[in-house]
Every structure is written in structure tokens, then in C-alpha cells.
Amino acid sequence: MAITAAHVARAPRIRLGMVGGGRDAFIGAVHRIAARLDDQYELVAGCFSSTAEKSLASAADLGVPRAYASFAEMAQKEARRKDGIEAVAIVTPNHMHAPVAMQFLKRGIHVICDKPLTATLPEAKRLAKAAQASGVIFALTHNYTGYPMVRQARAMVQAGDLGEIRVVQVEYPQDWLAEPVEATGSKQADWRTDPARSGAGGSTGDIGTHAFNLAGFVTGLELDELAADLQAFVPGRRVDDNAHVMLRYKGGARGMLWCSQVATGHENSLRLRVYGTKAGIEWAQEDPNYLWVTPLGQPKRLITRNGAGAGPEAGRVSRVPPGHPEGYLEGFANIYAEAARAILAARDGKAPDAAVLFPGLKEGVEGVAFVDACVRSSSRNGAWVKPAL
Secondary structure: OOOOHHHHOOOOOEEEEEEEOOOOOOHHHHHHHHHHHOOOEEEEEEEOOOOHHHHHHHHHHHOOOEEOOOHHHHHHHHHHOOOOOOEEEEEOOHHHHHHHHHHHHOOOOEEEEOOOOOOOHHHHHHHHHHHHHHOOOEEEOOHHHHOHHHHHHHHHHHOOOOOOEEEEEEEEEOOOOOOOHHHHOOHHHHHHOOHHHHOOOOHHHHHHHHHHHHHHHHHOOOEEEEEEEEEOOOOOOOOOOEEEEEEEEOOOOEEEEEEEOOOOOOOOOOEEEEEEOOEEEEEEOOOOOEEEEEEOOOOOEEEEOOOOOOOHHHHOOOOOOOOOOOOHHHHHHHHHHHHHHHHHHHHOOOOOOOOOOOOOHHHHHHHHHHHHHHHHHHHOOOOOEOOOO
């Protein structure tokens, strides 16, 4: 039988806009690669900078047909077009997430937002309420939840393979802010160390939220209270660059979280260990295709992505055969792919398949509440505090 267009027809690509991510930006390029990887999106519009000239120049660099001088103008005009954007990616500094998202939410445009959700907890709660009322898809790019072996670990916890969870240890050390890089003109360091743009948390907001989210995603545990000790080791720095956090989870499990951007010798060393009554597991982002499992009283064993022992939860977010490494960009792309499945279902007035999974508003508010609790606890000399959810 001959293959015709009718046999290979696919849904039209999701028309995507972007706010932020112009020239000299880091994470914008990552989002664009992630959106392209599975060919589900087409970037057709953007407000790529806070300055009109730079926004237009960035659009020309990227070959994006429609460029805007302001995100408000973009939201208004795109909503009026028959071929206007269906979703927007927000890749601005933290303090702009809420005002940008609000403009698109009230026009029924789906949102894919970089983490953390907002710079402050009151903003996060207002944004979550507005997004829920709008009924749109809202995805938060906690990209490490997209890694196949993270999905495998989550599935094993849910299946009871670890038994009752007792201890969770998660760490995320880097060293790129071990010196006052913000004083050298680095755009990425400048806004991340400015509390007016990053929020009150420094390393806690930038990478601590990733660690906190990863622990919760895999274990399903809910935070009850925490005790935090935050430091700004670099003289003159106005936000924390190192944090030690003790965690008490509902149900009795205990956890420890360390995040640091002054840990000399570490590039991006996100690592999770979970210990239950039956087994323990360990996963490291810099070696992401492997999950170590140690059943109680048995030898340590290795599960590889798409290899023996890996389940369908890992397989559905893998792209290449066993032994071919997947990592950061693919994990990021999995969040975009999952969001695309939800957006395409919404096009047809349907709910997405039950297997579709990505962080959203709940995880976003919890992440900002985690930072807020860390700051409050540390200001009280490490007192135990509850998240203000």
C-alpha cells in the first residue's frame, strides 16, 4: 500500500512565543533547543529583551518573524491574531516571571516558565490562583524531573520497592560564584546576586529549588518543617551562596539538603540518595543514565536507561538506544514534550494521557515557599519553621 499524506498527517506545531532569552542570555537558548528537539513547537514571536533595539536584533538573529518591544504589547497583539501564539516560554530573571505570566494568562495563552515560579511567595500564590482560574496549561521547567532514571526512581518508590522512606539526602554544589563574578560584568551573575531580581534566596532560589523539587518528585514526600543555615561567603554578596538545610517530612522521614555556588571543584553536582526500609537508591546528574539500587542485605546493582531493570516510565522519555548517553538538553526537552502533549490535548478539549507528567503550579509554589522558609529560619539562627503554603 502506498503511503499518502493522510497516513502521515500530524497535528500542526504549537505556535510558541518567548519573553526574555535574547542576546547574551544563557537559558533562553536551552529552552529553544528543548522546544525544537521533538519538533512540537514553532517559535514565531518574541520579546527577547527589556530594550526594544535588543529585542528586535535578537529576533533577527533567530529568524523569528514577529518581534515586540514589550511583553504587554506582545500578549495583546498575539491574542488578537488568528495565527497568534498558543504558548509562551518565560525565560526572564525571576522578578519578571509573575508580571509576564499574568499578561498571557488573562488572554488564555499557555505558559512554560523557567524556575523558580516567582521571586516572592505572595507573588507565587497570586500567580497560581490566576493560572488556575484561567484554565491554561502551566509548566515549570524543573528539567531534572525529565531525566529517564529520575522517572525510574520515582516509579520504584511508588511501587514500594524501597519500602517506607526514612532518609533523603540531596545536594547541588557548584563553584561558579566562588569569587565575586557579579563585579566583573557577568550578566548571569549580576541578576542572580541581586535580591531585587532574584528574590531573597541566592543559591537556595537558583539551585536549591531544583534539589528540593527533585527530592519531592522522586519520593512523593511533603515537607512539614525545616531548619536552615544560609551563608554569603563572598564579601559584599547580598544573597546566600551556600545553604545547609535540615528537612522534616510529613509521615516521619528526615532529609538533608545542601546547595552551594562556592563549592570549589564542583561544576554541576546534583545528587540524590533515598533510603527506605527495603532498599536505597542513588542518582547523580553528572552521570545521569545510571541509577544505583541497593536492596537491604544484597549487593549493589546498577540499572541503566533502557537497560535491564528499567521500566516503562524511563523508556517513554528516552530517545536513543541503550549505551548512547542522554543528559541535560534531553531532560529539558522532556518537559517541553510533556507540556506539548497537554497543550495538544487542550486544543481538542481533552485531558492529556494519564502518563503525561511535568512540574506545574503546585511545585512552583512549594519551591518558592521552600526558599521563603529557608530565609526565615536562617534569620532566626536556624529555628525550625513551617512553609507558609
